[in-house]
Amino acid sequence: MALGSLRSAKLKETIYHSMERCSGVCGLRHSLPPFSFDTFVRFLHRPCDPASLAATRIMFGVLMALDVVQERGMSVADIKWGDSTKCRFPLLEVLHPLPLPYMVLLYAVMFICSVMMCLGLKWRASCSVFVASYWYLFLLDKSSWNNHSYLYGLLSSILLLSDPHRCWSLDGTTKPGLRDSHVPFWSYVLLRTQVFLLYFLAGIKKLDPDWLLGYSMQNLSEHWVFSVFRTGLRLSF
Numbered sequence: 470m471a472l473g474s475l476r477s478a479k480l481k482e483t484i485y486h487s488m489e490r491c492s493g494v495c496g497l498r499h500s501l502p503p504f505s506f507d508t509f510v511r512f513l514h515r516p517c518d519p520a521s522l523a524a525t526r527i528m529f530g531v532l533m534a535l536d537v538v539q540e541r542g543m544s545v546a547d548i549k550w551g552d553s554t555k556c557r558f559p560l561l562e563v564l565h566p567l568p569l570p571y572m573v574l575l576y577a578v579m580f581i582c583s584v585m586m587c588l589g590l591k592w593r594a595s596c597s598v599f600v601a602s603y604w605y606l607f608l609l610d611k612s613s614w615n616n617h618s619y620l621y622g623l624l625s626s627i628l629l630l631s632d633p634h635r636c637w638s639l640d641g642t643t644k645p646g647l648r649d650s651h652v653p654f655w656s657y658v659l660l661r662t663q664v665f666l667l668y669f670l671a672g673i674k675k676l677d678p679d680w681l682l683g684y685s686m687q688n689l690s691e692h693w694v695f696s697v698f699r700t701g702l703r704l705s706f
Contacts, residue, residue, distance in 0.1 A: 589638020
């Protein structure tokens, strides 16, 4: 009987420590007092280390610099926007592509802004220009929409509302008061919520017959992105 009680106590202690570690990873180390709107607002505004947000900014800036050249179409701008008679499907009828030289200039501005975002240089201005340009390109043609294009636009908008330039940024070298200052917890909450919704809804989507029967994966595996994995599988077997 005593042995059973000892095992039960150890199990409870193990579960407690596991929950503590999980809470720390999720940013919920401090428990909430009895719920009220004021305590919830204070909880969302509690100061947090900006390092993870800065790392997200750097990686996102690099990713967007590559995306502007490839997925957004800077490398094929003459093919994509050179033909003014090509049929397009903008979300709003008032949206029209600029003349080709200006479209190329727009791509160049987006590329420069993405590099500035990565470096944390003039963060608010560079991110604002990038977000406005990105959504303009995105809304110009509904036929080119895909899920990760939505995601990039949403993440850039969320980062614009946050302060990821408070760590590891060139802005911090010119503004000492900005360097390594804390960011509010809601900055992380917005990003985590967006990523959670992304994978949660993607998981639900995988329940349809095309995915369960392997049809979607069969076609997806032919994409060049998965060539590395195909090579690895050949070597393994």
